[in-house]
Amino acid sequence: MVTFDPLVTETSLAEWEAAERWADVPVADATWLAGFDAVTVLAAHPDDETLGVGGLLALCAGMGLPVDVVVATVDSPGRADELSTALERLGLDAAPASLGRGDGRLKHESDDLRRGLEAAIPGDGGARRLVLAPWPGDRHGDHRTLGREAAAVCGMRGHTLRFYPIWLWQWGTPDDLPWGRVSQVASTPEARRRKRAALAAFTSQLHSPHNPSGVLSAEFVERAAEGREVLIEPQRDPAREHFERLHRDSADPWSVRTRWYERRKRAMTVAALPSERYGRALEIGCSNGELSAALAERCDALVGVDAAASAVTLAAERAAALPNVRVHRMRVPDEWPSGDFDLVVVSEVAYYLAADQWEATVQRIVRSLRPGGHLLLCHWTGWADDFAQSGRQAHEHVATRSGLERIVEHVENDFRLEVFA
CATH class of the missing domain: 3.40.50.10320 (LmbE-like)
Structure with missing residues (x-):
């Protein structure tokens, strides 16, 4: 108004x-x-x-x-x-x-x-x-x-x-x-x-x-x-340009392949998935594809999306030997892949979406989930100047507004990992 x-x-x-x-x-x-x-x-x-x-x-x-x-x-x-x-x-x-x-x-x-x-x-x-x-x-x-x-x-x-x-x-x-x-x-x-x-x-x-x-x-x-x-x-979208530069300047801008913190968190993310096997999965914000490769072992088909073209290039290279992975340049929630999913993964992304954008994203996720499907969220609990919201706020929004049931909750000093059904 x-x-x-x-x-x-x-x-x-x-x-x-x-x-x-x-x-x-x-x-x-x-x-x-x-x-x-x-x-x-x-x-x-x-x-x-x-x-x-x-x-x-x-x-x-x-x-x-x-x-x-x-x-x-x-x-x-x-x-x-x-x-x-x-x-x-x-x-x-x-x-x-x-x-x-x-x-x-x-x-x-x-x-x-x-x-x-x-x-x-x-x-x-x-x-x-x-x-x-x-x-x-x-x-x-x-x-x-x-x-x-x-x-x-x-x-x-x-x-x-x-x-x-x-x-x-x-x-x-x-x-x-x-x-x-x-x-x-x-x-x-x-x-x-x-x-x-x-x-x-x-x-x-x-x-x-x-x-x-x-x-x-x-x-x-x-x-x-x-x-x-x-x-x-x-x-011009400064956030998109920022991530374009990050992935253009480094194939691993957050050291997710080498830092123990990132490798441990990735292993815990995959281990938290309640189902042994998923049919079709969506990863929002796939970055360089390192988590995509780990998720691919548990999915028949995985769609990875990222707004940065340089990230999509890196993720596609990482998944080149994985025939069940497809990567697309897409900015959510304005753009969205077709079809529905048994699993949606949002890791280290929600901070960059304003409250109304996150609400629209969650609505799209809920509509895209097949019956019995799961939504996995994993976010750092700290704060940075370029965040539109905190990881805690993003998780709390899903817990209180999505209508999904929280079935896994893991909280550490540095990150929060949750699964909703």
Whole structure:
């Protein structure tokens, strides 16, 4: 939900326009847009697309560039009608699609949201598609979740993604804008006229004495109509780059092959498995494949996944002589292997997933487990600066939220090893 007062302005339009750094910001104009065959604009709520990139959409309409509009949430037929009117005023003739998710609940419905996006955003088969989505830094839970899931889908399909801010202009300051990844839309008088007319269509959201529940103040709407529109390039994933470097620089970055602590922990991990033999198993975060090789002795088939390409290369080399092991580059929970499993192993990985990402991962694990299947968790109990959560927190989440039963528990000063059924 919104964690700020939508009617309180932190930075005025004049203050935004006075920022000196605009002179260095590149321009996204008709020439840039002509490099795409189609555009898909994603909105968390009806009016986001108009507030954020209404002028850009009017430019696309004037160029004849096809535009699809996908709205994640619609809380009333009236707002859907307002959206249709606004899009007509922008010059767009495509009917907006709705994913039917709950307003303010996207972070709790991320799996359904992602499936909806996968169905709504065409694969294109080589066509050049530009996808526009709310900026995840917009301090609105729905914007943050939709932006993140859009990035996952676009990353898998190779689409160009740009974020657009909305509430940044209201609550933020120029220091909040990631200037190095920003471009500004080259507007025209006609595009501004169309955008202003489109904004007027959202009567249920416009704050006034007659509509005190409206969240769009007159000042905010004026800024949207007359102020700049910007696009923000997605930030490269620093965590993935970190692990890419680690595995590129060393075939054994954590000395799991040589340190007694790691070798003992690996032996205990395999020994803790309750079943003598498993059919199909999944290892999340296989790193250099050392644990994969040990698990392969107890499984008919093992799928290892890791987000770092360099790790996947190392794991594939380690498993080259093991015909029952397959390794794939995959980032969970946004990506997930097909099929179900008798065993899922998560070792030294959960710390790097934020709470909502870990929750989504656990949900996917539970749905992937066959009846009688096991989930094994093993994590260091210490803390590091790059952790999003502790190993203890990750294990406790599974114990209290997954619905699985803990059947093995081994705790030492340095690590925790548990099996859930």
